[in-house]
Amino acid sequence: xxxxxGVMAFSDQGINLMLPLxxxxxxxxxxxxxxxxxxxxxxxQAAAFKIRDMQAEILAxxxxxxxxxxxxxxxxxxxxxxxxxxxxxxxxxxEISALPDPLNRILEEWERPNGxxxxxxxxxxxxxxxxxxxxxxxGIDASGLAIKSGNAILLRGGSDSFHSASVLHKxxxxxxxxxxxxxxxVQIAPNSNRExxxxxxxxxxxxxxxxxxxGKSLVEFVLHESRVPVLAHAEGLCHTYIHTDAELDMARKxxxxxxxxxxxxxxxxxxxxxxxxxxxxxxxxxxEDLRQKGCGxxxxxxxxxxxxxxxxxxxxDFATEWxxxxxxxxVVSNIEEALQHIARYGSSHTEAIVTQNEQAAQQFLNATxxxxxxxxxxxxxxxxxxFGFGAEIGISTGRLHARGPVGVNQLTTFRYxxxxxxxxxx
Amino acid sequence: xxxxxGVMAFSDQGINLMLPLxxxxxxxxxxxxxxxxxxxxxxxQAAAFKIRDMQAEILAxxxxxxxxxxxxxxxxxxxxxxxxxxxxxxxxxxEISALPDPLNRILEEWERPNGxxxxxxxxxxxxxxxxxxxxxxxGIDASGLAIKSGNAILLRGGSDSFHSASVLHKxxxxxxxxxxxxxxxVQIAPNSNRExxxxxxxxxxxxxxxxxxxGKSLVEFVLHESRVPVLAHAEGLCHTYIHTDAELDMARKxxxxxxxxxxxxxxxxxxxxxxxxxxxxxxxxxxEDLRQKGCGxxxxxxxxxxxxxxxxxxxxDFATEWxxxxxxxxVVSNIEEALQHIARYGSSHTEAIVTQNEQAAQQFLNATxxxxxxxxxxxxxxxxxxFGFGAEIGISTGRLHARGPVGVNQLTTFRYxxxxxxxxxx
Numbered sequence: 143x144x145x146x147x148g149v150m151a152f153s154d155q156g157i158n159l160m161l162p163l164x165x166x167x168x169x170x171x172x173x174x175x176x177x178x179x180x181x182x183x184x185x186x187q188a189a190a191f192k193i194r195d196m197q198a199e200i201l202a203x204x205x206x207x208x209x210x211x212x213x214x215x216x217x218x219x220x221x222x223x224x225x226x227x228x229x230x231x232x233x234x235x236x237e238i239s240a241l242p243d244p245l246n247r248i249l250e251e252w253e254r255p256n257g258x259x260x261x262x263x264x265x266x267x268x269x270x271x272x273x274x275x276x277x278x279x280x281g282i283d284a285s286g287l288a289i290k291s292g293n294a295i296l297l298r299g300g301s302d303s304f305h306s307a308s309v310l311h312k313x314x315x316x317x318x319x320x321x322x323x324x325x326x327x328v329q330i331a332p333n334s335n336r337e338x339x340x341x342x343x344x345x346x347x348x349x350x351x352x353x354x355x356x357g358k359s360l361v362e363f364v365l366h367e368s369r370v371p372v373l374a375h376a377e378g379l380c381h382t383y384i385h386t387d388a389e390l391d392m393a394r395k396x397x398x399x400x401x402x403x404x405x406x407x408x409x410x411x412x413x414x415x416x417x418x419x420x421x422x423x424x425x426x427x428x429x430e431d432l433r434q435k436g437c438g439x440x441x442x443x444x445x446x447x448x449x450x451x452x453x454x455x456x457x458x459d460f461a462t463e464w465x466x467x468x469x470x471x472x473v474v475s476n477i478e479e480a481l482q483h484i485a486r487y488g489s490s491h492t493e494a495i496v497t498q499n500e501q502a503a504q505q506f507l508n509a510t511x512x513x514x515x516x517x518x519x520x521x522x523x524x525x526x527x528x529f530g531f532g533a534e535i536g537i538s539t540g541r542l543h544a545r546g547p548v549g550v551n552q553l554t555t556f557r558y559x560x561x562x563x564x565x566x567x568x
Numbered sequence: 569x570x571x572x573x574g575v576m577a578f579s580d581q582g583i584n585l586m587l588p589l590x591x592x593x594x595x596x597x598x599x600x601x602x603x604x605x606x607x608x609x610x611x612x613q614a615a616a617f618k619i620r621d622m623q624a625e626i627l628a629x630x631x632x633x634x635x636x637x638x639x640x641x642x643x644x645x646x647x648x649x650x651x652x653x654x655x656x657x658x659x660x661x662x663e664i665s666a667l668p669d670p671l672n673r674i675l676e677e678w679e680r681p682n683g684x685x686x687x688x689x690x691x692x693x694x695x696x697x698x699x700x701x702x703x704x705x706x707g708i709d710a711s712g713l714a715i716k717s718g719n720a721i722l723l724r725g726g727s728d729s730f731h732s733a734s735v736l737h738k739x740x741x742x743x744x745x746x747x748x749x750x751x752x753x754v755q756i757a758p759n760s761n762r763e764x765x766x767x768x769x770x771x772x773x774x775x776x777x778x779x780x781x782x783g784k785s786l787v788e789f790v791l792h793e794s795r796v797p798v799l800a801h802a803e804g805l806c807h808t809y810i811h812t813d814a815e816l817d818m819a820r821k822x823x824x825x826x827x828x829x830x831x832x833x834x835x836x837x838x839x840x841x842x843x844x845x846x847x848x849x850x851x852x853x854x855x856e857d858l859r860q861k862g863c864g865x866x867x868x869x870x871x872x873x874x875x876x877x878x879x880x881x882x883x884x885d886f887a888t889e890w891x892x893x894x895x896x897x898x899v900v901s902n903i904e905e906a907l908q909h910i911a912r913y914g915s916s917h918t919e920a921i922v923t924q925n926e927q928a929a930q931q932f933l934n935a936t937x938x939x940x941x942x943x944x945x946x947x948x949x950x951x952x953x954x955f956g957f958g959a960e961i962g963i964s965t966g967r968l969h970a971r972g973p974v975g976v977n978q979l980t981t982f983r984y985x986x987x988x989x990x991x992x993x994x
Binding site: 171172175260265267268350369403507508509510513516517518520529530541542557559566567 | 597598601602672678680684686691693694772776777791792795797815818821822824825826829907911933934935936937938939940941942943944945946948949951954955956966967968969971972981982983984985986987988989990991992993
């Protein structure tokens, strides 16, 4: 992320430029929390319309960002907008508008012996702050999820994408205006250096939740620096454990999919754990499957004794999220050793066991403390869409509030409604 | 809180003394998460037995703390243990043991079109850190709630109560041993200065949740300094709003209870908001009720015009959690003005409306973003016991994870169990 070459000039001499935005966001929070589903959906649909309508302008602004861009080809590709990518963004907003209302859902309800009725009812978190890199679509997805869930949001994208983010923001503001919702629902940070990020991270009490979307260094910076609660996805170091009672054909299919379907997503399996009872005959088969797809390996001593030509794994390899066509392999004595390996090297994202043994599966599911534990399924299913949540803003690997895929429901919190008829406390 | 005169000598030269404790706590986390309800309950019951059994020793250790104590009378009273107070602690553990199991509850369950079954299942948060002042009972309650909910916990009480806390900790460890649970489930910080607190607050990744229990300055210090998520109760600036359609007898009873039942608890009403349509005849009645109970007042201009002899309220008064026999009073034009007052001065704790008008009540309940919104009931009902949660570790005024009373269920988090039969992602 290249910082500090903003198009707008601001003095950074001790003035927090994000606080006034956060104040405005806080002020509109009450309006949003009580707005009808119809209004929120109207805003999303009008923004989708406007994005399509402004296609030429969006491409022109994006071209300015691209022209000034100095990063590598992969980063440039993420920054680039095309007519197809613009259409995907518009359709994404329409899909969010089709989701059920996440607000005012009654999560629990009970009555006390004194006749008090207590209801746990969903409401928006309040003010979200999203800090992302130069991927214009992230800003649109986040805006859509925020509007649907009744949250105000501050967008702070990479400064390389400021022209693109600004023109897209205009389309969202148009949608809010059309629906009669406050335009301060979605605000964009002035372009500048990383000071704006720090200001957001220190706006405790004004911003309720920070969501970093980006590489490991961004997430670690945010986690270290933030005084505001953070919903973060640190790493996806996912494991697939093939138990001795696995159905072998199923295990082959699952591992191939979990590793190779898309190697760059966080739900991709990075490490294979396999029971030593079946490894001598079965590991060579698995390695051959993956080799044919272009996968490389980092294997422990036991695995190397069974399959010739594997590269030796270091301790660090087992702690590495490859996001590439590389698989770490460890042969384990039993399920306990597999669970210990996961507890030691895992990142609390997703782990899978393949077995026909229900007792072993139950043990694995209960012992796993990661956000998602799977039985006889590919780790690549860890995804908001696959869970039925619709769009997601990311996958949380934290322990609190939301874990796993974060969709509109996970961007809500709750309060209790207590309904009496004059009760006083004895 | 007097710091720095510990009975044990430790070098503070850059050595984090809490990290080894946090590591041990993390290590036993898996055992606890999978322990049976019976074992956890046995530990609670055996600890209760031991507390009673050790009464003489507990009183003797407490006497040492009391002898060395230099604080004021109210603080000394909170530190003091008596046979009755020891019995209350023991009974508290037994009551926690009688609660249903908070672990492995299925919160939601659904099936995807591809046949994947997804379950949202409760599990312990992991490692809790509680930072409290010199109230020995807080350490016992927290230990009990942690054991029941399968969490490991680090206790860091005020150094003034170190002898008392240590001897009580021995009883808890006895309970864990009797039940065959790891003794590292409940660990106590070595006595020393505030460095131990900072070490806990910086143990991100090792401690999952910090719970400060104490005065405003302690909570603010923790919120400012912590890199670990905090579950805190900042303030209880609760409002009771008497709407123009209130049943007047009910309103009198509720306000008297909400303000005066116990003035020092966080659920006590601190501000009365009353509609101007009924204030001329009704406010004098309410003031007279409260005056007879020894309550004083800080009233806005409109209220002072209706009732002679009221002290003028300053802006700061409306932002003050009195925790005393003092009530702030504002006369409002309508429900919108009442809601604006609450949004401006409230602390996100508990607000109540008194009215027979269902539409107004619904508007109030929906608009209030505090943890608890009540209709025709006393704000003093904001309490874990009154909600049916059993014992509570505090009341959360934050926006995320847990809001309102925090009992054993609120000390859990969840993970998804995904159950397939060989599905791979297309």
